Amino acid sequence: MTQGRAGGYRILHEAALRDYLAGLPDLAAALGGQPAAWSITEVGDGNLNLVFIVKGARGGIAVKQALPYVRLVGESWPLPLSRAHYEYLALSRQAELAPGLVPALLHHNEVLALTVMELLQPHIIMRKGLIAATHYPRFVEDITTFMARTLFFTSDLALAAADKKEAIAAFAGNHALCKITEDLIFTDPYRVAEQNRWTAPYLDALAASLREDMELHVAISRLKLKFMASPEALLHGDLHTGSIMVTDSETRVIDPEFAFYGPMGFDVGAVIANLLMAYFASAGHERTPGERRSFEVWVLETVERVWSEFERKFLELWRTEAAGDAYPATLFVGEKGAVWLEAERQAYMQRLFADTVGFAAAKIIRRIFGLAHNIDFELIEDPQRRAISEARAVRLARAMMVETGTFRTIADVTGAARKFRDWQPELSG
Amino acid sequence: MTQGRAGGYRILHEAALRDYLAGLPDLAAALGGQPAAWSITEVGDGNLNLVFIVKGARGGIAVKQALPYVRLVGESWPLPLSRAHYEYLALSRQAELAPGLVPALLHHNEVLALTVMELLQPHIIMRKGLIAATHYPRFVEDITTFMARTLFFTSDLALAAADKKEAIAAFAGNHALCKITEDLIFTDPYRVAEQNRWTAPYLDALAASLREDMELHVAISRLKLKFMASPEALLHGDLHTGSIMVTDSETRVIDPEFAFYGPMGFDVGAVIANLLMAYFASAGHERTPGERRSFEVWVLETVERVWSEFERKFLELWRTEAAGDAYPATLFVGEKGAVWLEAERQAYMQRLFADTVGFAAAKIIRRIFGLAHNIDFELIEDPQRRAISEARAVRLARAMMVETGTFRTIADVTGAARKFRDWQPELSG
Numbered sequence: 001m002t003q004g005r006a007g008g009y010r011i012l013h014e015a016a017l018r019d020y021l022a023g024l025p026d027l028a029a030a031l032g033g034q035p036a037a038w039s040i041t042e043v044g045d046g047n048l049n050l051v052f053i054v055k056g057a058r059g060g061i062a063v064k065q066a067l068p069y070v071r072l073v074g075e076s077w078p079l080p081l082s083r084a085h086y087e088y089l090a091l092s093r094q095a096e097l098a099p100g101l102v103p104a105l106l107h108h109n110e111v112l113a114l115t116v117m118e119l120l121q122p123h124i125i126m127r128k129g130l131i132a133a134t135h136y137p138r139f140v141e142d143i144t145t146f147m148a149r150t151l152f153f154t155s156d157l158a159l160a161a162a163d164k165k166e167a168i169a170a171f172a173g174n175h176a177l178c179k180i181t182e183d184l185i186f187t188d189p190y191r192v193a194e195q196n197r198w199t200a201p202y203l204d205a206l207a208a209s210l211r212e213d214m215e216l217h218v219a220i221s222r223l224k225l226k227f228m229a230s231p232e233a234l235l236h237g238d239l240h241t242g243s244i245m246v247t248d249s250e251t252r253v254i255d256p257e258f259a260f261y262g263p264m265g266f267d268v269g270a271v272i273a274n275l276l277m278a279y280f281a282s283a284g285h286e287r288t289p290g291e292r293r294s295f296e297v298w299v300l301e302t303v304e305r306v307w308s309e310f311e312r313k314f315l316e317l318w319r320t321e322a323a324g325d326a327y328p329a330t331l332f333v334g335e336k337g338a339v340w341l342e343a344e345r346q347a348y349m350q351r352l353f354a355d356t357v358g359f360a361a362a363k364i365i366r367r368i369f370g371l372a373h374n375i376d377f378e379l380i381e382d383p384q385r386r387a388i389s390e391a392r393a394v395r396l397a398r399a400m401m402v403e404t405g406t407f408r409t410i411a412d413v414t415g416a417a418r419k420f421r422d423w424q425p426e427l428s429g
Numbered sequence: 430m431t432q433g434r435a436g437g438y439r440i441l442h443e444a445a446l447r448d449y450l451a452g453l454p455d456l457a458a459a460l461g462g463q464p465a466a467w468s469i470t471e472v473g474d475g476n477l478n479l480v481f482i483v484k485g486a487r488g489g490i491a492v493k494q495a496l497p498y499v500r501l502v503g504e505s506w507p508l509p510l511s512r513a514h515y516e517y518l519a520l521s522r523q524a525e526l527a528p529g530l531v532p533a534l535l536h537h538n539e540v541l542a543l544t545v546m547e548l549l550q551p552h553i554i555m556r557k558g559l560i561a562a563t564h565y566p567r568f569v570e571d572i573t574t575f576m577a578r579t580l581f582f583t584s585d586l587a588l589a590a591a592d593k594k595e596a597i598a599a600f601a602g603n604h605a606l607c608k609i610t611e612d613l614i615f616t617d618p619y620r621v622a623e624q625n626r627w628t629a630p631y632l633d634a635l636a637a638s639l640r641e642d643m644e645l646h647v648a649i650s651r652l653k654l655k656f657m658a659s660p661e662a663l664l665h666g667d668l669h670t671g672s673i674m675v676t677d678s679e680t681r682v683i684d685p686e687f688a689f690y691g692p693m694g695f696d697v698g699a700v701i702a703n704l705l706m707a708y709f710a711s712a713g714h715e716r717t718p719g720e721r722r723s724f725e726v727w728v729l730e731t732v733e734r735v736w737s738e739f740e741r742k743f744l745e746l747w748r749t750e751a752a753g754d755a756y757p758a759t760l761f762v763g764e765k766g767a768v769w770l771e772a773e774r775q776a777y778m779q780r781l782f783a784d785t786v787g788f789a790a791a792k793i794i795r796r797i798f799g800l801a802h803n804i805d806f807e808l809i810e811d812p813q814r815r816a817i818s819e820a821r822a823v824r825l826a827r828a829m830m831v832e833t834g835t836f837r838t839i840a841d842v843t844g845a846a847r848k849f850r851d852w853q854p855e856l857s858g
Binding site for chain 1: 565585590591593594597598601602604606607608611616619621641643644646647648651653654657658659660661666754756757759760761765766768769770772773834
């Protein structure tokens, strides 16, 4: 497979892509009209790939092609094309498990590391909507269904152990993408690293304090080990609000190229972290004090409901669809068995919640001190206001990472967020 | 590979084996003399395979061939020949990591699922020596070196994450052997299962109480999930005293066909469990009261030293050979970093100790109520005396499994064992 790719791979820019699509009758028919008349626009704003929107007389499609390097950095940072294979594999599995919550797959070419999907319109990247203070009434329902179903049905609670082991092995080759996470989320923000950046000079002292904070280094290292060696379920692996496209009435999760078998809390924590960052960034986007208050109330409610609905749906699947080798039903028969198993389900969710809190914290800190930032904060033009929002988020994140056990419920998380909303940090510079 | 096997596999009984070995010049030369004069004896007393000792004029070899079914049960329980591949893979890795502590590999035939190894003589199966109350002065030194090195060097503490993921995948196909463990150790002893047996009628009530003990079922299910989904290191996977061959001055670990990436505590717990069973069985082998007292003292000292030496060696490797992606050195620089990392190492070992205690308990219970028993107990002829020894072991094991946290040090384990040594259980019947 790798050889085939090395042999036939070429980057398809506009003209080559037009010819390629014209040669695929189903896609050409879906686009409609003459190929020469199709509009082709490169829209990739992610860090890794080319993304084209192609529109014809009848309809549109989205085309994603992996580049053999990290787009954000350039050819000096090579990255295997095989990630397109894993993304396709994950997307196929997610489509089975959470129908309607990922884009429809239309075509995949392994050699070109290229996938064609339905064009999501009028969907926008959720992060952009959050910056504009938009409420998304469908979001909790959809994202919790996506997470509960994709995580539960790929776990030992739903799968026979043999199938689970083979599934882990099927994604083991995606380690270059895992390595990005291991470095950029779990290591670099806590040490001197060339690619780190932060809102200087205001956060200089905070950045330095994180590099010296050994209690935090132990906590992030435990999380890193858990990320590397706890294949609980098939993760999306990069489930931030830039990987979610939304309208008022629809939600689609995109871009699972970081997919692998890892700890469930990493996905759930990613969603919660990005909502918390939207919350802390909100103050920085205010033009008049309090104008985004109802949005901020909605975001924290959403954090609470993301956890509580995820937990409710996951537990319900466990009660009704447990066909896996873990917690065998034959060990929990009768009324007494049911009571003990239900108590254990609650204990399991409590452990998963602790993981979620820890991973959420890691996702926040990397966006403020690491390589890849997010526009929630970046679009706050005044760097001092940005730094204030960021410092508040970091204060919460540090507590979540080193005092994880004190966050017993999701209300403890949102309560702490509310408390730090108006906290005035001391800035450097 | 599978196809090749299906194509060419045949069971080599004496005559066919003689011809096969005669066709391998190096082995034939090592045996010496005429092939017709070689003595060939089938000695397999394990549950799964054929094992031949072949002796010629010059020397001897051991030949192990996997059968396509579980020997203990028969052709009605098929088992993939691929286990010979994983055994060979594990043995090769163990030979690199713990030289001199596994038999030398002389030949492997993937199609025949056949491996030729050095003949271990005058080594005997350690379990038999323990039943005869023999002390093994080299044992602690050797087994702790074996465990510390094979577990450390295949863990995230020593490997890059990419190599670790590929190593996990390389063993993922050995799931049929894992399934045996999942069923026979982690499930069947706790429910009605046709293959269960115990010393009836004396342990009937105890067997029934285990089937009703929901606190225990939760504990064993947590251990099962950890066994299935915690690929910490390359395990031997079946490290009991029947998989260890010894003399006064040598130790060899054999039979790693259950090898896979799992939780380290499973291997360490296996060794400790089997020593504890030797201890509790000892009273049943007494002909005069107290005649095995010095052996019993030695066994419990050995339990203590197995943990303490394993811990010491593992920690020393971590301090000096940590080249893996976990706990990156750059996050723990300077004196303060060193202090925090060392504290975390101790905390890590404490978590590993808790796993060890739990898995040891699981290994004890399965030998008393499950399919595969061990001769430590089985050779106690008087079933009532046997039941008394077994009930004492079970009493300790239940405490270790459901009150794991109360066993903070290995002395807590041996102290409890000593306490139950003369406890008089109530027997059924």
